[in-house]
Amino acid sequence: MKKHKEEELKQKCSCEEECACEEECKCSEDCSCGEDCKCTEDNKCNENCSCGNHEHEDCSRGEDCACHEKDGAIEAKAEEYLNMARVIQADFDNYRKKSYEQILNAKLEGIAEAVSVMLPALDSFKEAKKMITDEKVLEGVEMIENKMLQSLEVLGIEKIEAKGKPFDHNLHSAIATLRDDSLEDGIIIEEYQAGYKFKDKVLRYSQVVVNKRED
Numbered sequence: 001m002k003k004h005k006e007e008e009l010k011q012k013c014s015c016e017e018e019c020a021c022e023e024e025c026k027c028s029e030d031c032s033c034g035e036d037c038k039c040t041e042d043n044k045c046n047e048n049c050s051c052g053n054h055e056h057e058d059c060s061r062g063e064d065c066a067c068h069e070k071d072g073a074i075e076a077k078a079e080e081y082l083n084m085a086r087v088i089q090a091d092f093d094n095y096r097k098k099s100y101e102q103i104l105n106a107k108l109e110g111i112a113e114a115v116s117v118m119l120p121a122l123d124s125f126k127e128a129k130k131m132i133t134d135e136k137v138l139e140g141v142e143m144i145e146n147k148m149l150q151s152l153e154v155l156g157i158e159k160i161e162a163k164g165k166p167f168d169h170n171l172h173s174a175i176a177t178l179r180d181d182s183l184e185d186g187i188i189i190e191e192y193q194a195g196y197k198f199k200d201k202v203l204r205y206s207q208v209v210v211n212k213r214e215d
Contacts, residue, residue: 112198115157119196119204122148126194152196160195162188162206171195173205177212185213 125145132138149159160171167174167186178189188208195206 108199111155111157112201112203115152115155115196115198116203123193155198157196157198157203160197160202160206162191162195162208164188167208167210171197171202171206172208172210174210175207176209178209179213180211181213183211185211187211 122145125141125148129138129141132141152158162172165188166184167188172188172195175192180187180189183189187210188206189211190209191206192209193204193207196203
């Protein structure tokens, strides 16, 4: 049985006698190829060669071996894939940043819209306090109002300062003018309706009465 296998292997192998062939008849580094070996006439390996390992580091056929060109092609392809990976990574980073900004903007817009709906309720505290004569009741109402304002501050909502401040068209809306010679021109005398801002964005302008001196 063993003798039959050796004869079959010998017929299959195309290398010379000094070649140390493997079962698949691939020549070793010391092999002198025979007539039927799939090498070129000058023993330069090509892509059809059936010789053994011809990686660049292990090749014994010199610089003319085609495996050198193959290694160069592999390196070029590897560099191409690496560049593609870098582009994909950069695109993903940009997408992640853009998505984060969109989510953050949507969150801020949601807060601003919700607070805008609540502002008329805050206005009612001012009117209610005018009608309360009981000091303890008034104190309780003011405590609730302050708690609501503190909650808004946690969300980044600020009440716009008005009374006694110079008029600022970016924050205030003048609904009337009065003359008070004890105050400088353009000073806000009274706040008719409170204004609020969120992250430097005005949710509602303060409606105010402004001092206007005659020349």
